[in-house]
Amino acid sequence: MTPDGKATLSAFGLPDMSVNRxxxxxxxxxxxxxxxxxxxxxxxxVAQMPPRESILHVAHSxxxxxxxxxxxxxxxxSEIRVWRVxxxxxxxxxxxxxxxxxxxxxxxxxxxxxxxALAPDFHMRWRKRLARSCRPELxxxxxTV
Numbered sequence: 001m002t003p004d005g006k007a008t009l010s011a012f013g014l015p016d017m018s019v020n021r022x023x024x025x026x027x028x029x030x031x032x033x034x035x036x037x038x039x040x041x042x043x044x045x046v047a048q049m050p051p052r053e054s055i056l057h058v059a060h061s062x063x064x065x066x067x068x069x070x071x072x073x074x075x076x077x078s079e080i081r082v083w084r085v086x087x088x089x090x091x092x093x094x095x096x097x098x099x100x101x102x103x104x105x106x107x108x109x110x111x112x113x114x115x116x117a118l119a120p121d122f123h124m125r126w127r128k129r130l131a132r133s134c135r136p137e138l139x140x141x142x143x144t145v
Contacts, residue, residue, distance in 0.1 A: 001040030005136035011042070012127040015093040015115055017080040021068060024076035027137035037141050042134040049080065050129055060086040062093075062122065067107065081107065084117045093117045 001007055020030040027041040046066050063083045071077045082093045092110040101108040 007042045009127040012130045020076040041138040044134040048133040
């Protein structure tokens with residue numbers, strides 16, 4: 001996070017971007033367990049998340065979904081997942097192996113691909129779009145904004 005409270009582009013990584021659902025957590029709770037002098041918290045609504053992005057002159061596009069993926073110590077944990085669409089071929093881009101998905105995960109049976117399926121220029125455009133759309137909740141060392 002920059003000193004003026006804007007998120008840096010490195011805050012938004014794909015695939016499997018880890019987020020907390022605001023409905024089940026607070027900004028302070030999201031940062032819990034991390035060094036407050038190093039970490040800020042920003043928020044973005046699901047409606048502000050790009051549902052589909054296309055790269056000109058390339059025959060594929062990407063779609064996104066936010067998935068609630070609770071962890072044992074963090075019920076609000078969720079992930080922004082990305083699918084690469086090439087005509088009729090759709091793959092979930094992830095760092096996971098199939099056996100690492102929970103039994104009740106709706107994406108467990110998806111065809112998987114690793115992060116090499118993300119075009120670097122697309123990834124940078126997506127990061128920039130999210131950075132423009134989010135708002136600061138907690139800056140490093142802050143208790144509230």
